[in-house]
Amino acid sequence: MNKKRIIIFDDDTTRRDSLSMLLNMCPDMECVGAFASAADAVTHVAQTEPDMVLMDIDMPRGNGIDGTSRIKSAYPLLPVIMQTVFDDNQNIFEAIKAGANGYLLKKTPPDKLLEQLREAFDGGAPMTGTVAIKVLQFFREEPVSPSYKLSEREKDILKLLVEGHSYKMIAAKSNIAYYTVCNHIKKIYEKLHVNSATEAVKIAILQRLV
Incomplete structure:
Protein backbone atom coordinates (compact mmCIF):
# COMPACT_ATOMS: atom_id res chain seq x y z
CA MET A 1 0.00 0.00 0.00
CA ASN A 2 1.28 3.45 -0.94
CA LYS A 3 1.00 5.68 2.10
CA LYS A 4 -0.71 9.06 1.79
CA ARG A 5 1.87 11.82 2.18
CA ILE A 6 0.99 14.65 4.58
CA ILE A 7 2.84 17.83 5.55
CA ILE A 8 2.21 19.92 8.66
CA PHE A 9 2.37 23.67 9.24
CA ASP A 10 2.29 24.56 12.95
CA ASP A 11 4.49 26.90 15.01
CA ASP A 12 4.09 24.71 18.14
CA THR A 13 7.11 22.38 18.16
CA THR A 14 5.53 19.88 20.54
CA ARG A 15 2.39 19.64 18.45
CA ARG A 16 4.35 19.28 15.20
CA ASP A 17 6.33 16.42 16.71
CA SER A 18 3.20 14.75 18.12
CA LEU A 19 1.31 14.97 14.84
CA SER A 20 4.33 13.69 12.91
CA MET A 21 4.63 10.71 15.23
CA LEU A 22 0.89 10.01 15.05
CA LEU A 23 0.87 10.01 11.25
CA ASN A 24 4.01 7.89 11.00
CA MET A 25 2.40 5.23 13.20
CA CYS A 26 -0.41 4.80 10.67
CA PRO A 27 -0.28 2.02 8.08
CA ASP A 28 -1.80 4.27 5.41
CA MET A 29 -0.36 7.75 6.12
CA GLU A 30 3.01 9.36 6.79
CA CYS A 31 4.39 12.79 7.58
CA VAL A 32 6.83 13.97 4.91
CA GLY A 33 7.45 17.44 6.30
CA ALA A 34 6.71 19.65 9.30
CA PHE A 35 7.20 23.42 9.25
CA ALA A 36 6.84 26.26 11.76
CA SER A 37 5.55 28.83 9.27
CA ALA A 38 3.45 29.02 6.11
CA ALA A 39 5.55 31.89 4.72
CA ASP A 40 7.19 29.50 2.23
CA ALA A 41 4.23 27.13 1.98
CA VAL A 42 4.25 26.74 -1.80
CA THR A 43 7.99 26.00 -1.82
CA HIS A 44 7.60 23.36 0.89
CA VAL A 45 4.73 21.74 -1.04
CA ALA A 46 6.84 21.66 -4.20
CA GLN A 47 9.73 20.04 -2.35
CA THR A 48 7.74 17.39 -0.43
CA GLU A 49 4.97 16.59 -2.97
CA PRO A 50 2.30 15.80 -0.35
CA ASP A 51 -1.18 14.35 -0.84
CA MET A 52 -2.59 16.58 1.92
CA VAL A 53 -1.68 19.62 4.03
CA LEU A 54 -2.49 20.07 7.72
CA MET A 55 -2.47 23.83 8.27
CA ASP A 56 -2.50 25.80 11.52
CA ILE A 57 -4.22 29.19 11.28
CA ASP A 58 -2.50 31.31 13.91
CA MET A 59 1.25 31.43 13.24
CA PRO A 60 3.41 34.49 13.94
CA ARG A 61 5.19 34.34 10.58
CA GLY A 62 3.17 33.18 7.61
CA ASN A 63 -0.55 33.20 8.42
CA GLY A 64 -2.27 29.86 7.75
CA ILE A 65 -5.15 31.37 5.79
CA ASP A 66 -2.78 33.26 3.50
CA GLY A 67 -0.68 30.11 3.16
CA THR A 68 -3.74 28.11 2.21
CA SER A 69 -4.74 30.66 -0.41
CA ARG A 70 -1.28 30.53 -1.99
CA ILE A 71 -1.19 26.72 -1.94
CA LYS A 72 -4.63 26.53 -3.55
CA SER A 73 -3.61 28.98 -6.25
CA ALA A 74 -0.63 26.81 -7.16
CA TYR A 75 -2.15 23.38 -6.37
CA PRO A 76 -5.96 23.69 -6.58
CA LEU A 77 -6.58 19.94 -6.15
CA LEU A 78 -4.34 19.50 -3.08
CA PRO A 79 -6.51 19.05 0.06
CA VAL A 80 -5.76 21.51 2.87
CA THR A 108 -10.00 16.76 18.25
CA PRO A 109 -8.96 13.34 19.69
CA PRO A 110 -6.20 11.59 17.71
CA ASP A 111 -8.39 8.68 16.58
CA LYS A 112 -11.10 11.07 15.39
CA LEU A 113 -8.53 13.25 13.62
CA LEU A 114 -7.19 10.27 11.66
CA GLU A 115 -10.74 9.22 10.78
CA GLN A 116 -11.50 12.70 9.46
CA LEU A 117 -8.29 12.85 7.43
CA ARG A 118 -9.26 9.55 5.80
CA GLU A 119 -12.70 10.98 5.05
CA ALA A 120 -11.03 13.94 3.35
CA PHE A 121 -8.99 11.56 1.18
CA ASP A 122 -12.28 9.83 0.35
CA GLY A 123 -13.77 13.06 -0.98
CA GLY A 124 -15.30 14.53 2.18
CA ALA A 125 -14.85 17.98 3.70
CA PRO A 126 -14.50 17.25 7.44
CA MET A 127 -15.49 19.81 10.05
CA THR A 128 -15.52 19.60 13.83
CA GLY A 129 -19.12 19.52 15.09
CA THR A 130 -19.06 23.00 16.61
CA VAL A 131 -17.74 24.40 13.33
CA ALA A 132 -20.47 22.67 11.32
CA ILE A 133 -23.07 24.16 13.68
CA LYS A 134 -21.73 27.66 13.07
CA VAL A 135 -21.80 27.08 9.31
CA LEU A 136 -25.44 25.98 9.47
CA GLN A 137 -26.32 28.94 11.72
CA PHE A 138 -24.77 31.18 9.10
CA PHE A 139 -27.10 29.69 6.50
CA ARG A 140 -30.15 30.26 8.69
CA GLU A 141 -29.25 33.86 9.54
CA GLU A 142 -28.42 35.04 6.03
CA PRO A 143 -30.80 35.64 3.08
CA VAL A 144 -31.22 32.75 0.70
CA SER A 145 -29.67 33.24 -2.74
CA PRO A 146 -30.64 31.64 -6.08
CA SER A 147 -30.96 27.87 -5.89
CA TYR A 148 -29.01 27.02 -9.05
CA LEU A 160 -24.25 16.78 4.13
CA LEU A 161 -21.12 17.71 2.16
CA VAL A 162 -21.01 21.07 3.96
CA GLU A 163 -21.32 19.23 7.28
CA GLY A 164 -18.15 17.32 6.43
CA HIS A 165 -19.49 13.88 5.51
CA SER A 166 -17.74 11.59 3.04
CA TYR A 167 -19.57 10.10 0.06
CA LYS A 168 -19.91 6.80 1.95
CA MET A 169 -21.39 8.54 4.98
CA ILE A 170 -23.81 10.49 2.76
CA ALA A 171 -24.97 7.22 1.19
CA ALA A 172 -25.61 5.72 4.63
CA LYS A 173 -27.41 8.79 6.00
CA SER A 174 -29.53 9.18 2.85
CA ASN A 175 -30.26 5.46 2.59
CA ILE A 176 -29.12 5.34 -1.03
CA ALA A 177 -26.32 3.53 -2.86
CA TYR A 178 -22.79 4.94 -3.04
CA TYR A 179 -22.94 5.18 -6.85
CA THR A 180 -26.23 7.09 -6.55
CA VAL A 181 -24.49 9.64 -4.31
CA CYS A 182 -21.74 9.94 -6.92
CA ASN A 183 -24.33 10.58 -9.64
CA HIS A 184 -26.09 13.24 -7.54
CA ILE A 185 -22.79 14.94 -6.74
CA LYS A 186 -21.81 14.91 -10.42
CA LYS A 187 -25.07 16.75 -11.19
CA ILE A 188 -24.47 19.18 -8.33
CA TYR A 189 -21.01 19.97 -9.73
CA GLU A 190 -22.51 20.57 -13.18
CA LYS A 191 -25.18 22.93 -11.81
CA LEU A 192 -22.69 24.85 -9.63
CA LEU A 209 -27.57 27.41 -0.93
CA VAL A 210 -28.65 25.02 1.85
Missing part, protein backbone atom coordinates in the same frame (compact mmCIF):
# COMPACT_ATOMS: atom_id res chain seq x y z
CA ILE A 81 -7.24 20.79 6.31
CA MET A 82 -7.20 23.67 8.79
CA GLN A 83 -6.35 23.00 12.43
CA THR A 84 -6.83 25.64 15.09
CA VAL A 85 -7.87 26.38 18.65
CA PHE A 86 -10.30 28.98 17.30
CA ASP A 87 -13.88 28.29 16.18
CA ASP A 88 -14.97 31.90 15.63
CA ASN A 89 -16.98 32.75 12.54
CA GLN A 90 -14.37 35.00 10.94
CA ASN A 91 -11.65 32.34 10.95
CA ILE A 92 -14.04 29.66 9.73
CA PHE A 93 -15.29 31.58 6.73
CA GLU A 94 -11.93 33.13 5.83
CA ALA A 95 -10.44 29.62 5.81
CA ILE A 96 -13.23 28.30 3.60
CA LYS A 97 -12.95 31.26 1.22
CA ALA A 98 -9.20 30.56 1.01
CA GLY A 99 -10.07 27.09 -0.28
CA ALA A 100 -9.69 24.90 2.83
CA ASN A 101 -11.11 21.38 2.45
CA GLY A 102 -11.94 21.03 6.14
CA TYR A 103 -11.75 22.79 9.49
CA LEU A 104 -10.84 20.83 12.63
CA LEU A 105 -10.22 22.05 16.15
CA LYS A 106 -6.91 21.08 17.75
CA LYS A 107 -8.70 19.44 20.65
CA LYS A 149 -32.04 24.76 -9.76
CA LEU A 150 -30.86 22.14 -7.29
CA SER A 151 -33.41 19.44 -6.48
CA GLU A 152 -34.39 18.82 -2.87
CA ARG A 153 -32.31 15.62 -2.86
CA GLU A 154 -29.32 17.53 -4.26
CA LYS A 155 -29.74 20.20 -1.58
CA ASP A 156 -29.82 17.50 1.09
CA ILE A 157 -26.63 15.93 -0.26
CA LEU A 158 -24.93 19.32 -0.58
CA LYS A 159 -25.84 20.06 3.04
CA HIS A 193 -20.03 24.81 -12.39
CA VAL A 194 -17.39 23.30 -10.08
CA ASN A 195 -15.08 20.29 -10.18
CA SER A 196 -14.59 19.30 -6.53
CA ALA A 197 -16.27 18.96 -3.13
CA THR A 198 -14.19 21.89 -1.86
CA GLU A 199 -15.50 24.23 -4.56
CA ALA A 200 -19.08 23.01 -4.03
CA VAL A 201 -18.87 23.64 -0.27
CA LYS A 202 -17.34 27.06 -0.87
CA ILE A 203 -20.18 28.11 -3.19
CA ALA A 204 -22.78 26.61 -0.86
CA ILE A 205 -21.44 28.76 1.99
CA LEU A 206 -20.88 31.95 0.04
CA GLN A 207 -24.22 31.70 -1.80
CA ARG A 208 -26.24 30.30 1.16
